[in-house]
Amino acid sequence: MGVVVRGKRGPVRADAANVVRGQRTRERLLQCARQRIQEHGFEAMRLDDLARDAEVTKAAVIKSVGGKASILLSLGEEDRQTRVAVIRAALARRTSLKRRIADLVRELYALDIARLNVVMAWIGYQWFWSGDDHVRAQAMLDDTRKHVRELIEAALGTASAPERAELLAFRVLAGYVIGLRRLRYGRATLDEAVATVIEHTLD
Secondary structure (H helix, E strand, C coil): CCCCCECCEEEEEEEEEHHHHHHHHHHHHHHHHHHHEEEEHCCCCCCCCCCCHHHHCCCHHHHHHHCCHHHHHHHHHHHHHHHHHHHHHCCCCCCCCCHHHHHHHHHHHHHHHHHHHHHHHHHHHHHCCCHHHHHHHHHHHHHHHHHHHHHHHHHHHCCHHHHHHHHHHHHHHHHHHHHHHHHHCCCCCCHHHHHHHHHHHHH
């Protein structure tokens, strides 16, 4: 028996035709939104254009994915999941902390450079999220930092202080954003951006 979700008139199977159709519409809208942001930037994205791209009504856009802020949060979560997968894979490595961070950051930049307009828009909106959007965005950051901290703890060994690992995790994320911004504006090569993170974290 399939998973049951609640509808207005009672339980609805997750594999019901209207539920599946709604999920596909949402996925299509997010794909169209990602493409628009990548090509034209987040500020230029309009819900009317998105509706036209996905061949649905504007009301369907709002029902499926919400407004622009909600769309950006959803895209940010998709991107974050791919980063978390890379961080988890790096946990098994047996290299020094410096080497582990450098290799990890290089892999993460490879992902994020390909979707730079989406990533930079998400980072930029950190100042503007409010209410439930702020809570959701903060939870995403906290969970990512937790995974980075686990990687650092694995590299430092059991004798390391949790406070030090937490501080270094904060520094990795801050350095990552600084390096990403330098890459975005052509002020650094990939190697220089990776070095920026290492310097910010370990110096």
